[in-house]
Every structure is written in structure tokens, then in C-alpha cells.
Amino acid sequence: MMSQPIVNIANLNLKYHNKLVLQDLNWVINRKENWLLRGISGSGKTSLAKAIAGLVRFQGDIEVNFDPQSSLPPLVHYVANWYQFKDLEGQSNFYYQQRYNKQATETTATVKFELENYGKKHQLQFSEAEKLLAALGFSDLLDSTLIQLSSGEHKKLQLVSALWLKPQLLIIDQPYNGLDKLSRHKLNDLFEAITAAGTQLILISNDKELPSAVHRFAAIKTGKLVEISADEHLQEYDKEEAKSIPDFLTETPVSSAENIIRMVNVNISYGEKQVLKDISWEVKAGEKWLLQGPNGSGKSTLLSLITGDHPQAYANDLHLFGNKRGSGESIWDIKKRIGLISPELHWYFDPLATVRQSIISGFFDSSGLFREPDYTKKTQAAELISYFGLTEYQDVLLNQLPLGKQRLAFLARTIIKNPELLILDEPCQGLDQQQTQYFNKLVDELCQNGTTLIYVGHFESQLPACIEKRILLENGEVKSVENILESV
Template structure:
């Protein structure tokens, strides 16, 4: 039976948080009633995720108190899924995701969720499980290997795993990031259904994607409570970026050189086919990226975008079996993956995970494991940027003075000068993504591949980064493949579009920022 609306579900009294002596959240106070739900917004680095972890019980406040209804089960879905355990070896690549023989021991979606179901002490019927998967549109993924899911599919699987634990209070960290328009709309409807049945929902999100089911909004600014208002009274402060940026002019670009190598065909593929686990992932893909071109790669979740990129980054071994030219050289003529990677600056949600050490697949299910989230690497932000010179994940070889200078210059340009010696893990997810962008740019590669690079960035950071890309492509003639679900996020420098659907080319042609010319 629901309690009367006047009874508090949650109450924070002068709640504050410090980590390693640094104040993350300044003392703040607010209340949620039994029927209310909450959005937490604010610039990247404002403390949103840390406040969410306190509310979910993953972190204890350093000061003040948090009063919660007794017996309320609290769980959190992190923005990063931690489905894979990372070894922390010096060099890793993403190819294992695309090799069937190395995936035999990995669980399928069904095996993963059944493990959750077995551990669930409250019990759930097979019918209820099937209905949950149907509502989240992942019932067709039951036999798919967990680590072969697309970014959007992984997010929905994360949510299913948590809902099987029947939480009373659920914290979702950026649940709409990486989802296409259809998936976002469907998740919005689904969350409203959950709230209507009594779930206390806390969503960490940007102001543009606050779910319809939210009744209260907290906006943080540099760890302080900037606003706590009803949803209909909320007026976002879009100028409240958590980072300050220097001017995007010289001297940075005066010390950067154009790419050392000149190529005609950066990518040329002819009738490319990729099958994985008995499924056709890509079918008859023909595509050419020439030097100086900037492409946007579009398509819904599961369209095959990540698999297509894996052929270009040399992480997918099926590149050898296809008619594929990379940097004017036929794939499989004696080149190593590192010969290819040295020409590419790369950012993706999956790469981000390689810089976080997880505890494995099953024991990171919220509510099942001893720890709520992963243990992280001790690399500094400068270490991460320097790793881009040698395409390493882990501590790099000894960098040269020139490499150190270039890495610091990129951090300064992206507004992270003060983060050089700080551990990567102590940055917010948005700040971590900016550091990885610097890692991709640091060697001035002839080709940038940016897969949803603005995930986790606030509006000012996104605007800043798109401006930076435009300057880069103009100043250094850098070629670009830019993956996004949002056409409004396509950089002005983009000259061509490729759109995938169900593993096939839906459209391909030139683009001038508003007009698309389809090339048959």
C-alpha cells in the first residue's frame, strides 16, 4: 500500500561529500515525497554522478545525513556497464569482441539475466521476465553474446538486470546517452510506467532529456545546489559549464604539424560482408573515404556502425577476408594492426571502458556483488593522453619531451590543465571523455574516428568540441568519420553522410550542412 504523499521518501540534511580530501559536493539539503521522482542535472564535473552514488548507497556522505525509508532497496545503473573485466596489460585491442572462438565462454543475454533472476530473492516469473524484455525491446537478443551487443543494446540489458532486483529507489546515470531517437522515446515511456507503479526514480541527465515522469529537478554547479525546483519551474542554466576553455586560436595550432603521411584512399571497401555468431552483421558494404573528406556515420542502435568501424581500426579479423584497402594498402599484405592504428585517432564508448578496470561480468550486477562498481586504474589524465602516441591502454613507454609538450598543450586547449597529474578515475565521466578526445588528437593523425564522442559532455563542452573539430579539419586538413545519433550534433566541417540500417547502406552521399545529395 502506498504511503500518504506527505510522508518523505528521501531527505538530505546538509549532505556533503569529500574524496581524497577534495570537496565534491558542498553541504546541500532537499526532500522527496513518496510519489516524487528526481532529475539531477548540471555541467560535467558538477558532482551529479557522485550525488547519485550517495543516494543509491554506493558512497557514504562525508558530512550531514541522508534519511531513507527503512527497507527501501536502492540500486544504480552506471553510465558505463562494466560488463567486461579489464586486465590492465600494457596493450589491448578490441578485436576479441569479433572473434567467435574467444567468445565461447562469455554469457549470452539470456544466461546473464537468468543469473540475476536466480539470485533475486523476491522472485519473478518467466512470464514477467519475458514481458520485461519485450518492453525494453531486447527479447530478440536473448542468444546474443553479452559483449557483442551494441552500446544501446547494452544499456537496455543493464536496465533489465537492475529491474529484476525490484528496487524501490533506482538511480540511472545518463540512461539516454548512446540511444537513437526510437530507443529514447521507448525508454521514456517505460520509465513512466515504472514510476506509475511506485518506483522512486532518480535520473542523472542533461536538461534536454529529462524524462516526462520526473517531478523534481536538482541542478548542481561546481558541487553546490544551484536549483531544487518542481519540473515545471525548472529553467536550466546552459552557461554553467564545469570547465573554462582558452581561446581556440594560436599558439596551439602553431606547434601542431600536418599529418606526416599523405594517402589517397584512407578507406576503400568493396562489397564487404561480416558474419558473427551465425548472424549477418554487415552486407554488401561499399564505401570510400578519401584524404580530406569528413564523413558522418549515422544509423539506429544495432545497425552495424561499430562493426564497420572495427574493420577500419583493424580490430575485426574479418577484414582479412574482405576486399578492404586501408591507407592505400590492401588488408592482409603483411601490415600489423599497429601499422594501421598509428594513422588513426580513435574515441568510442568501448575504448573508454578499456581505461576502467572491472571486476567481471556477474559480480558487477547491482545488488549481487560485494562492490557496487569497478576498481579503477591509477593512471593520471596526462598518462592517458600520452598513451595515444603508441595506441596503448595502460602505462605508456617513456614519452619524449616533444610528446609531453604536445599532450599538455591538448589538455590546456580542452580546459583540463589542472588535471594533468590527477588520477583519471577522479575525473567525471564527461571530463574522462574529454581526456580521451585529447588522446585521439595528440599525434595529429590523418584520420579521426569519433564514435559518439560527445557522450557525457555538457552543452558548452559539446559546442566547444565541435568548434575544435571544425578548426582541426580546416587547419590541418584532417579526415574524419564522426558517428552520432543526433543530426544537430554533426560538425559543420562534415562533407559526406553514410547511413546504415540493418547492416546495409541505406543512403550515401555529399552533405553541405543542410542538403544531402544521395550517390547511388
Template sequence: MQEPVVHIDQLKLQFRTKVILDNLSWTIHKGEQWLITGESGTGKTVLAKAICGLIPVSGTLEVKFDPSVRLPARSLYVAQWFPFKDKQGGTNFYYQQRYNSTEAENSTTVWEELSAYTTKVNVGPEQINELLQSFNLLHRKDAALIQLSSGEHKKIQLSKALLLKPQLLILDNPYTGLDVQTRKNLNGLLNDACTSGMQLILISNDGDLPSCINCFGKMEHGKLSTSMQPFAEETTAVADLAIPDFLLDPEVPSPTIVNANNINVSYNGKAVLKQLNWTVNAGEKWLLSGHNGSGKSTLLSLLTGDHPQAYANEIYLFGKKRGSGESIWDIKKNIGFISPELQWYFEPTSTVFQAIASGFFDTAGLFRSVTAAQAHKVRTMLSLFKLEDEEHTLLKQLPLGKQRIVLLARAVVKNPPVLILDEPCQGLDQQQTRMFNKLVDQLSTPTRTLIYVGHLAYRLPACITHRLTLKAGVAVEMEHALYTEN
């Protein structure tokens, strides 16, 4: 009988009183390419890290590599986030930093990052170029990492994994932030890698899969169920939530929320937004779409007050021209905001309570005291989102999906008239996505304005009625209709 590549028996891990892995057993044989699904927080990431030796566990865990396979005899775990460093090796970035051109000088470029990595994996520049072409990043090879979008960061992270092409590759939610075409390209690259002898464990709740996947697992309560067929998707209906009165009918600050005229933004001569015109009226529900790197996040940063080039453009927010005397806090008080970058750079010592409460002050962490009334609202949000047990837990200790739910609570706790949600369902499982978008629909009353960034039509709230599509910084489509991305 063929010797297994991975053999796990009675694997156990407990964090304080919570059992993460409960006497889990699993065997992977040569040629098996696995998809692992399951709700957020069921132990998928912990299991992946344990296989790659990144966390200690008790029980039997053996990984055996094949000396006849011409691939590096190692396993590689690729996390959901890309933890890049500056030229001095630092990782202490802050949210607005990516929009300051002077900060880019201390950040490595795409080409520098990948070229430095190739010395470890013995591949040439032509292979870097091929991958950049596959991920539509060739035109960005001289861009600083700090100036890339979350989707572009994911492409760099995946490129490094595919350059190494280890015998065992574990990808944790690799489709996070990727547009539709990039997902297709990634699947083709994974199929090719598995043909050459690599074994794949893919952790994902997305429907996009490479054709090489031939085994299926589902994590529940610290145990793994396995099958040769995909597990049926659970379509549990999401009931209406009991929205508290303080989250209804926000006061509208102006009939026109956004009036952007002939907007141009560039970095070092590279245009990011070009002659963009856009008007958003109060109460409209917009989808902002476009491929990775098309300028979506840059446009949003102009609206949230985080981008310094807003002052060089004709932008009216809430009826007032940027630079006419309003402060960044005057802008932010009317906006509830979520983005992948906000989650990356959030104050790491924040508890769940503190993270939600920081929404009253528009800070990435709680740095002042809250009133009794504000504390009551925070605890109401904890109850609404079923987070009571995590009130004192550090935000960073939650599964990424639950972190995103906490940040949604943070975005809405002050009942803002405008919600700007930049890829808010990244990291959420299917049930959490349905719950999230159901809540967005409930909060999208006639007086509240919504700007929502998303790539997949089936992961959007139903309330959207308008669409702006960007391509290479240019508005190529503006419609009063629901959206489908090809």
C-alpha cells in the same frame, strides 16, 4: 504532513582538498520524480551513490520505504557503464576481445544474464521477452555480452533495473549511447514504472525526458538548487581555441582513405555487416549513423585494424589492401580514435598525462618513455583543454565527461590525418559537448578526414558533409548532406 521518502540535511563529502558535497540539504516526498542536471564534476554521481549507501558521507541521510507499495523496499543506483562479467566472474577484458569469436564462449549471453537476474527479482521469462522487445533486443538474446555495442550494453543494464523495479530508482545518464527510438521506449517504460509506485531520480543533461518528471534540481559547487520548473539551459558561447601549430595540416597518406568492397562480417552464422561498399576520400567529413546494434562499431573496428575478419574482406586503407604486409601499427599511426569501449578498457593506472601521451604510440596506456618534444606537446594539450591541474590525477578518478576530453586530447596529440570518433560526446554535459564539437570543427581542416558516430543531430559538429546510415548491417542510405535521425 506526509513523511519524506528521502531526507538529507547538511550532507558533506570532501576528497583531499576538494569539497564534493558542501552541506547539501534535500527532501524528496512521495510522488516526486526528479531530474538532476549540472556540469560534469559537480557531484551528481556522488550524491546518487550516497543516497543508495554506496559511499560514506557525513550529515543526515534517511531513506524510508512505503510498506503499502507492492515494490521491493530498496533503492537502486544504475551507473553510466555496465560492468558485466565473464562466466568465471572475471572483469579483466581488453578492447579487441569483443571481435574474437572464440572469446565469446567465455561470455554469458543476453538471455543467460537476464535469466540469472530474474531469480533475484521473481519475474518470469515472459517479462524478459517483453523488455527485450521494448529495447529491440529480442533478436540478440543469444548474443554474448562481450560482442554487444555500448548502446546494447546500456539496454541490458536498464532492463535489469526495470525488472527489479525498486521503490527508489536512480539512473545516472541512462540515455548514454541509446538511439532516438530506444530513448522514447525507455521513457514510456519509466512512466509506467512510476505509475505503479516507483520513485525516480534521473541524472541527465539530455533533453529527452519521461513525462513523469515533475521536480527539478541543479548541482553547482557541491550544492543543489531545486525548482518545480525546468532550469533554463545555459547557452554560453564557445570561443575558438588557440590550436597549436603542430595540430594543423596533417600529411595526407593517400587520396583515398577507405575503399571497402562487398564487406561481410558474421559471428557464429549471424551476419553483422552484409555486402557493404564504402569509399572515403581524403578530407571528407562523414557521419556514420544507425540504430544500436546496426554494425557501426564493427565497421569502425575493420578500419582501425582491431577486427581479425578484415583479412577475409577486400578492404583498402590508405591505398593499401589489408593483409598485403602492413602491420596494425602502420594503420593506427594515421588514425586518432575515441570509443566508449576504449574508455572502458583503458589502463586503470594511467594518469591524465600518461593517457594523452599514449596517443603517440596508439596504446591503451603509456608503456614507454616519451621524448622531451612529445612531453611538451602533451603539456600544450593539457593547457588547451584546461587540464593542467589534473596532469598527475588518475584518469579513472576524473568525472566521466572529463575522461572523454582527455581521450580526445589523446586522439589528436600526434596530429593524425584521420579522426575516428565513435560517440565521442557520451557522458559530456552540454557545455562540454559544444566545446568538444567546436574543437572538432577547428581540427577538421581540408586535409583531415573525419568519421564521426552520433545519434542526435543537435550534438554533432558543423563540419559534417557526408553520411552513411546502417540498418542491420546493410548500408541503407549514403548522402552528401547533413543528417537528421527520426
């Protein structure tokens, strides 16, 4: 007698904010199968995962058959793309600069507190979590508060919790987002171990570095699930025809100084923990830099000094746009020269802003739109909305869009004022391969016009071609500074 499949989906129909994204979808997941699910942004991958986990409403049939003989918990556990957390008073309405605020860290749970509560809830042994923390290089962060973690560290916390639980079916949305190269390899080793112990995996990802345990591949196309081969998964999406960038972005930004950034022996500490140690770095106008380093190396803290968000900037020898920090310029004088995107800025953005309002807010460096823009600003926003293919979504709330389209709106917000300095911190998280290539090509075009660039990215294959220099951080120190030579 054949055993029942663990998941049997028949004629699934699902709407995402009144738009039908999955239509008469069928999928059978047999025992011992581990799947990779891919598809372009907005195709319905996350909606399908949430439906299997019982987190959203749908029409049709989803039958989940747990193995009664298994010692693993009879659960479908879904890991979202990013980690939603609350402070000790149950609030979750954080703002971007709050992560550098001492008072906020005092009202937010530590990693250890969060994990201990999770372990009690699911009756898990903390010693098992400690092994996972060590494997992902996360042990030193047990006493850090949740609000202090970078995007890669938040992802690791999600992964530790899920792998510790060992459910019969584990669905992970974008498991590799924000992880450095070593962490991705370690994670694949952990996936091999957990599948060998009986957990079945569904990974939602467009990445190519996968555990060998994943041996079935599917994509969502026009609302249906289509099984594909491993070779098809490795193929690129069809190239989208390039559009011309809006005229206002072809103008060279006015540089206020020869040195955009100059820092000498910068040190940042939280109590006894030193996060940045004797950092010296100079960025000249028009230079294109790649900032890299393992998770927890200090990249986010370094960027927060440049964007004016970190209060310890005043205690250091730091010049921005020709002015020493603390010499009279306000945080807004700095921000008006910078276009910024980061996972953290995205997390803490105003949930009530529409796509159009979110993009226009880039002129004012605000989290949402709180003043009426003039005609020129409205016109430039309309051009970018068209350029990024967001016209039909412009009056929709930003947080109601699929994540990839949210990121495109944020990218439009970042460049709308044609800033002197572009800081792109993991800008392509949540984008599919086609969107990533499209965006990096746009960055290359922008940077032909003299824009200064700092680009943070782990994936060497997903970088703009214009990058010419690299600074590498490790344990809060500068490990190397080098010119990136074009290969001939």
C-alpha cells in the same frame, strides 16, 4: 497527517578522492515526485546518487523512508553510467580487441544467462523481462555474449534489469547515453509506465527529451543542490570563452592516398548471424562523414574493420590508406594514421594510467604509457592538457576523475598526433552541453586543416558543423549514402 518524504538529505558533505564536492547539501524528495538532476561535469551528481543508494561514504544524514504499503521492493537501485561485467571465471580485465576474439566470447556470459541469474537473485519472472527486451528492440540479442555488445546495447541491458526490478526508488545515471532516437522514445514510454506503477525516478542527465512523469528539476552548483524550473533546465550553459588550438594541430596531416577507405561488398558473420552484409563504402582524403544507424545496426563492427581490430578484415575486399588489408602492413601501420575514441576503448583502458600518461599514450596507440616520450611529445601533451583545462589533474589517475573529465582526456589522446583520420565514436558521451559544444567546435577547427573525419553520433543537435556526408546503416546493410547540404 503528512506522509514522510521518501528521501530526506540534511547537511550532506562528501569528498571525491579527497576533494570536497558536496558541501552541506540538503534535499527533500516527497512521495510521487520524479526528479531530473543536472550539473556540469565533476559537480558531484554521481557522488550524490551513490550516497543515496548507500554505495559511498559521506558525512551528514540521508534518511530513506520506503512505503510499507507498497508491493514494490523497498530498494534504492542505482544504475551506473556504464555496465561493469565479468567473464565466467570472474575476471573483468578485458582488452579492447578482445570483443572480436572467438575465445573471449566463449568465456563470457550471454545476455540470457546474465538476465536469468539476475531474475533468480531478485525472484523475478523472466516473462516480464521479455516484454522489456521487446520494447527496447533487444530480444534478438539474448544469445549474444556481453563482450560483443555495443555501448548502446550495454545501456539497454542495464535499463532492462532496472525496470524489471521495479524498485521503490530508481536512480539512473545518464539513461540515454548510446541510445538511438527510437530507443529513447521507447525508454520514456517505459518510464511513464513504471512511475504510474509506483516507482519514483531520479534521472541524472543533461538531455532535454524526458518523460512527462519527470516534473521536478535540480542542479548541483558549488556543492549545493539548487531547484530549477523546467525552462531553466532547457537553457544552455553559459558559453565558455574559446581558446586557440595548439599550433601543432593547425598543420595539415599528410595523406597517404586519395582514398583513405575503400571497401567493396564486405561481409562479416559470427556463426549463422550476419552482422555486415555487402557493405561498399569509399572515404576520400579530407572528407567529413557522419556514420549513423540504430543500436545493433553494425556501426561498431564497421569501425573495427577500419581500425584494424577485426580479424575478418583479411577475408574481405578492404583497402585502408591505399593498401589492401593483408598485403603486408601491420595493425600498428594502420593505427599510427588514426586517432580513435569510442566508449569501448574507454571501458578497457589501463586503470593505472594518470591523465598525462593516458594522453601521451595516444602517440603510441597503447592502452597506457609503456615507454618514455621525447621532449616534443611531452611539450605537445602539456599544450593539450592546458587547452582542455586538465592541468590540475594531470598527475591524477584517469579513472579517479569525473566521467566528463575522463572523456576530455581521451579526446586529447585522440588528437595528440594530429592524425590523418579521426574516428570519433560517440565522443561526447558523459560530457555536459558546454563541453560538447566546446569539443565539436574543436573538431570543426581541426577539420579545416584537411583531417579526414568519421563521426558517430545519435543526437543531431550535438554534431560538428563540418560534417558533409552521411552513411546510414540498418540491420547490417547500407540504408543510404547522402550529401548533407548546408541550410541557407
